[in-house]
Amino acid sequence: MAKAARKYLDAADREQQILEFAIDFVAQRGLRFTTRELADALGVSQPLLYRYFKNRDDLLQKIYDEVYLKRWDPGWNELLADRSLPIRERLVLYLRAYTAAILDERWIRIFIASALEDPQITQKYLGLLHETTFPLIFAEIAAEAGVEVPTGPKADELVLEIVWGFHSSFFYLGVRKYVYRNSIPDDLDPIIRARVEVFVAGLAASMADLGQFLPETEVVR
Numbered sequence: 001m002a003k004a005a006r007k008y009l010d011a012a013d014r015e016q017q018i019l020e021f022a023i024d025f026v027a028q029r030g031l032r033f034t035t036r037e038l039a040d041a042l043g044v045s046q047p048l049l050y051r052y053f054k055n056r057d058d059l060l061q062k063i064y065d066e067v068y069l070k071r072w073d074p075g076w077n078e079l080l081a082d083r084s085l086p087i088r089e090r091l092v093l094y095l096r097a098y099t100a101a102i103l104d105e106r107w108i109r110i111f112i113a114s115a116l117e118d119p120q121i122t123q124k125y126l127g128l129l130h131e132t133t134f135p136l137i138f139a140e141i142a143a144e145a146g147v148e149v150p151t152g153p154k155a156d157e158l159v160l161e162i163v164w165g166f167h168s169s170f171f172y173l174g175v176r177k178y179v180y181r182n183s184i185p186d187d188l189d190p191i192i193r194a195r196v197e198v199f200v201a202g203l204a205a206s207m208a209d210l211g212q213f214l215p216e217t218e219v220v221r
Contacts, residue, residue, distance in 0.1 A: 015052040018042065023063055027106040030113040035059070057120075064121050067110060071101040072128060080136050087144045091137070091196045099170050099188055108174035134163040138203075145204040150211065152218030158210065166199045 025041055026033070035056050039046040053059040076097060080090050102108070114121035138159045142149045149159070170192075176182045185191060211218075 011052075018044075018049065018052055019059075019062055019066060022059060023067060023106055023110070026063060026113065027109040031060070031110075031117040060118070060120060063110065064124060067107055068121065068125050071107070072125075073097065073101070077132055077136055080133070080140060083140075083143070087140050088196055088200050090140070091200065092192055095170060095192045095196065096189070099173070099192070102171065103174045103177070105178045108171075108178045111171075112175070112179060129167070130160060130164075134160055134167065137163050137167075141200055141203050142207055145207055147204075147207045150214055150218050152215070154214050155218045158213060162203065166195070169195060 021042055022038060025038060035049055035053075036046050038059075039049045042049070053062065076094050079094055082090060085093075111122055111125070135156075139149055149155075173184050173188070173191075177184050
């Protein structure tokens with residue numbers, strides 16, 4: 001990095017170069033680092049680092065923007081809500097795109113490091129899923145099954161847990177590959193289709209009976 005830094009780069013290119021190095025650094029090292037340690041690894045001075053990133057939190061925000069927000073497609077939720085397609089097909093298309101975005105070593109390892117050491121990255125990203133995508137998936141399966149979705153705090157909690165269990169199975173493929181260093185299938189399409197079929201069929205068949213797990217005030221009759 002120090003040798004590369006001697007080449008002329010404009011400010012935007014230099015900032016991107018430092019950011020890419022920082023992403024690799026965090027993916028391997030984790031989030032328990034100081035800006036001095038990062039500057040030493042870069043082979044630059046700490047004041048130079050601060051020229052591009054105001055502080056450590058600013059750097060972590062830039063990492064979040066680069067690794068996570070740039071790969072988050074608002075069109076995913078639009079696809080999930082498009083009732084011109086059966087919900088199974090919508091989920092398959094969504095999960096093909098989602099797994100292509102997240103099954104990356106830096107994405108997975110930084111996400112886990114954040115969860116263990118500094119949750120600001122994981123909390124922001126999970127907020128996107130919990131507040132929009134998960135309730136939408138449940139609601140669309142319910143609509144196709146002709147079942148009204150119960151409302152209330154306990155119902156919301158149950159919906160979150162049901163969809164999270166399914167959705168996180170795709171994240172876990174990345175954990176197996178990039179943390180456990182185990183192999184996963186090259187072709188994920190059969191896995192996506194099989195998991196979607198099992199999940200949708202099981203949830204649709206049991207959805208009308210979910211009221212038994214909720215307080216009387218939250219059961220839709």
